[in-house]
Amino acid sequence: MENLQPKVRIENLIKIYGENPRLALQMFREGKSRDHIRQAIGHVVGIANVSLTINQGELFVVMGLSGSGKSTLIRCINRLNDPTSGHIYIDDEDIAHVEEKRLREIRLLKISMVFQNFGLFPHKTVAENVEYGLKVRGTDKTSRHQKALEILETVGLTAWASYLPASLSGGMQQRVGLARALATDAEILLMDEPFSALDPLIRREMQEELLRLQKQLHKTIVFISHDIHEALKLGDRIAVMKDGSIIQIATPEELVTNPTDDYIRAFIQDVNRAQVIKTGTIARQIVPLILGEDNDPSAALKQMLHYDCNDMYIVDRDGKPVGTVNRKTLETAISQGRDDISQLMQTHFPQVNASTRLENTFHLCQQGLPIAVVDGEGFFKGVVEQSDVLVNILTMPN
């Protein structure tokens, strides 16, 4: 992501549950362990000194096993849980220390929380349900109805606007709930395991729906999940929690390629890495030959020897790949005194976008040539060899 703008900044957050959190806080600061504090005075350190920044427009997943502190963390962001110590800045305003009145305004205007069952009102129509968030924010009737219809169209439920939720299937009701959360003007969405009660098929549908809507809406989303596959699919970044602390914050790719410890490794051991790693990440950066400029076969051969490759890419003057040249072909051409590379070029070659996951690059390996990796505009970014693809799919990181 470019131009990262912090939206939520958490600094040294500590949340302790119990009668006397100050005493427990003191013990914690003296270096007593979470277990020790629980055994000694029965207090639970829910969040044990967490700092992190969530950027504007980011879908930030908080993942961890049951009891690791995910809900506690997300509930501190809108102060459903009062932090014991630390700061939570939302747009540079410390929500941990604002007065009640301002807190209510922030909750109303900036933050929307989505729970597991979405809690639709059974006696309100689908449209009225979607409008609800806007209604409590004081949006007038015409505008909120208009907005509700727009968002219902986005989730493909326009025809159901005047029905009661009970007339819709479970999956459709979930979509209404999601539409309601997204229809509010809240810039920050806190989603606490919203899809975990759904059957796998609907769950996948909802995940895709969320990703699709997020592309249009660019909300800042904090999404809790205990499912690594969901986290990897949805998250721009993922924070992995354990015992109230954050063990690693990383992009999905970093997490599967560079886990920091055994706890993370255990999480990712069953992950299909090919579905996560982008081809661009493993591309080798090489300087290709430029058509019309690098015409000398001997110089080209030298370049190939430098990279120790058998096939070299040729790009046009804009930097887009146009073909490859083979080492043997070059050697033969040199021995025959031929000197124009464009005559030796093979114009059929495999090409893939840098953001393509390895699982969709795999089939290109069969062509026997290194694969040209290009960016969104088609400019040459590097190559991947068949062996690069296989090694990255098959090898677990250390």
Ligand SMILES: Nc1ncnc2c1ncn2[C@@H]1O[C@H](COP(=O)(O)OP(=O)(O)OP(=O)(O)O)[C@@H](O)[C@H]1O
């Ligand atoms: N109201 C509470 N009173 C006392 N302890 C609590 C309270 N809420 C949470 N805890 C404790 O804080 C720790 C973190 O709980 P939290 O609910 O944040 O974890 P979680 O990762 O969201 O778990 P789950 O996935 O099961 O919802 C746990 O040890 C839990 O027992």
